[in-house]
Amino acid sequence: MRRWIKSGSPWIWLTAGSVAVSLLALAGILLLLASQGMRYFWPSPVYQFTLNQPAAGAATVIGELYRQEAIPLQQLREAGVLLPDNPPATIDRYLIKIGNRELQQRDFITLLASDVQQKSAPKDLLVIERLNNGTAYGYLVGMLENGQPLVAENLAQALLRRIPENRTLANLAHRIQHQQMAELNEQFDALRLEERKLQLDGQFNARAEARIRAERIELERQFSQMTARRDSVLEDLSRDALLLRDMKGQVHTIALSDVREAWYPNAMTLGQKWRHWANQVKQFVTENPRASNTEGGVFPAIFGTVLMVILMSVMVMPLGVIAAVYLHEYAKNNWLTRLIRISVVNLAGVPSIVYGVFGLGFFVYLVGGSLDRLLYPEALPDPTFGTPGVLWAALTLALLTLPVVIVSTEEGLSRIPLSLRHGSLALGASKSETLWRIVLPMAAPGMMTGLILAVARAAGETAPLMLVGVVKSAPVLPVDGIFPYLHLERKFMHLSFQIYDMAFQSPNVEAARPLVYATALLLVIIVVGLNLAAMGIRHSLREKYRSLGI
Template sequence: MQVSLKKWVASGSPWVWLNAGAVAISVVLVLGLLGVIASRGLVHFWPASLQQYQYTDDQGMHIPVLGERVQREQVTAEQIRNAGVSVPQGMQTLDRQLIKVGNRELYGSDFRWVLEHQLSDLQYPKHAVALERREWGNFYGYIVGIKENGQLIAEQEPGQNQLWDEVQRRAERAGDIYQRIQSLEGGTIAALNYELEKLRIAERSLQLQGQDSAQNLAELQAQKALLQADYATQEAELMALYTPFKRDTLLLVSADGQHKEVNFSEVVRLYQPNALSLWQKVQHYVLKLVEFVSDDPREANTEGGIFPAIFGTVLMVMIMSLIVTPFGVIAAVYLREYASQGLMTRIIRIAVNNLAGVPSIVYGVFGLGFFVYFLGGNLDQLFYAAALPAPTFGTPGLLWASLTLALLTLPVVIVATEEGLSRIPRSVREGSLALGATKFETLMRVVIPMASPAMMTGVILAVARAAGEVAPLMLVGVVKLAPNLPLDFNAPFLHLERKFMHLGFHIYDVGFQSPNVEAARPLVYATALMLVVVIAVLNLTAIGIRNRLREKFRALDM
């Protein structure tokens, strides 16, 4: 028995099983973490039922409460007493619920903790309405009337549903007008403002160069007059849309009898959660997910979507990859193929390895001082003096963020590429040289193509690290809310000087800087899941490219 055990240990099988067990546990932990993030984030978009209770306060008053149940937990009586709430004698533990009551302008807060023993008469009113607004969060209540141009044109008792079809029709009308307004403001008018600003800078440039002759200025003024005429036309069309946009008003009443008027221009979506069928709830859920991925944020980033953050993250990683890959490959090729393998080369390799361990915030400080203030400031003085004192490149932006992260991930690419170059057999190089190729031709046509899978491994590691970094970006370009995307239809189309949004910073901002913590919590999980998905997609794309390269050059390796 002992001999068999020794043979089994000597064969290495225990270590194989230990490794397999460790990998299995790691996979389970990762999947469990992703499951927790997904379950806490994605459930936020499901249309929860509206529950109405009779809440009995400490003075014995009965107050109707309407809202969504968000959380249920058990607390000790001592915790409740410490919060200044009376507890019936003999109760050691109590159950309480976190209810999203909405109606922030009426109650001061969207959420309310209530003890279950103070709740009674639970109901699910079929015609209770959930109203998503552009400001002030959700409103929960009942429809009681409609106004048009300030005049009451229809009304009903709370809980009735005669006006529902008309309310939906007017909400759709307001939504269509809103889309046209957004198209004008964010498209045509924004492009005209951009062109007018370019003319202003061109005029200022002529003045600084002493070339502001009447003829030169006349040409600019003629272009400016055409743009201003077009702007006036678009502005008149915009004003013509705003009048019907704000025409209709919805009259609502909360569960406790407080009346509220909401203009249809403020409405994002309204629905009756308790009247939705399962299929309608699924449609609502999918629509909310699409909105989350494709829309702009609102309400201090606690509502709406995260598209600018997704776009900014992907664009920054792509630009960073385009910058870091050639520099990392060139440095690795020099260290492995050209530099003499002496003391200085060993010192450089040690320095490169040590750079990989420098805290990322240090790179951010360096990027702010060198890229933004030094390079950007000098670029503004040389090429954008007409725009001063407003900086163009002398302020944090997409280019400096990409360069900073390229510097941060450069050691990873260098090390991975060097390892790939070292694995190529010497006989391959010698065979190429023997056939008459120069050393440069051998590198470009044989060695580097064969090492390209290792280069892609370095890029994959760089992408994975850069996409999740937040600390340096806070100094060199990321913002809470970017007014414009870095890529648009205005020449030169890619605006490297603009600030941008990032998923990692969005998580930090929503989770730690939001004035509405309870509303922000599910969005933190949803955004974290989206960041994982974006990193996974970027890495899988790079892995696919690497595998194709590996298959292409497998014959050479053999």
């Protein structure tokens, strides 16, 4: 046994066991996130519960069976619940998502199995996903076209055919409102700033005034045309409506312009359910959020996360590599160098919120405010760069991850044998040429290791981003079709902040919980994807220089 311990085999097995446990833990986390998040997009069956006693003013309850759990009899008695004669030891409790939020004032209702007389799943139960007020459940009893009843042999098919047509019109109206008219508003604002700048510089003469007036008149003409076109599309969009009978037997009119999608889950085949699930996942990834981030998609957050990580990587790598090269190749081993190394190590342990406060005070207020006074005086007192934005968020995270890149790059430089440096110098190369052509390319795998660690940490940060640029809802993306196309001064959305917002700031936490899991899974997938890309580059560099023994 002693010989076996001295051989080092126990440490090999211990290391292998630790790796196996880590992989199992990661697989468990991914499985949990996938199982809890992806079920949100599956078309769950909708049930109609007939009650022994009316609950919430209705003798029937319609909705999805969200959760079912067994409650001990003693707990129900302590809660003062009236129970039937000779009840079992446990009674099932149903948490049912009833929808129709604007009517019921809540999304969920709780029922005991002892209160349910009959549970059925009629095939004609309709689920409607709306742009406002969440989901609606009920029976389709009619449709209206221009306020008149629509006569059709099959109302269900007519409804499912009209919804895509209305969504096309809605997308057109959204594109006119939020893209084309927004671009015109940007041009109006740019023209206003140009006029004010000319006034501040004393160059606002009659010729400049006439030119600006002519451009403003042309923009107003284009804006009027777009407004008329948008109003026409909205008028066409508001013609149709459907009549839905809810669980209380009341018939409600729902405008088709408010309907995003509708389906009959109890009548769907397995193939139809999988197609519906895939379509819902696609919309979740590609659409904008709605209802305080508790519904809709997460595309702006995905875009903001990836853009911020790319900008952070572009900023932190040159700084980290230059600092590491100086410390390892040029700096002498004296008290100043040792102090710098100690400071770098200590900076790696500073809480991220401290970096956020520093970024807010230094980057936003000092640097951004100075840029506004020097370059954008015509826009003051409205800040341009003196406000949180994607640029300052990327710089803040670059500082946060800088120690990791410095340490990893130094380790990569230390692995380069001195014989290679001496051989290069002996052949007549200068120290800078040796560094640029020999040392840095061979230390690239170590640099990529630092980048991997930096990306893994930066992508999941939340606290500093709340101070330097991330917001709950960004009206526009940092990238658009207006020059200079990439607007680094704009605020942005981030997946980690959206997870926090949905989990703790949502007005309906229970309804948003599956989206929290789905967004967390998406964040993990993005981080893993970015890391795999960096690891692939590192592996190719290692293979390139393997023949040199590095």
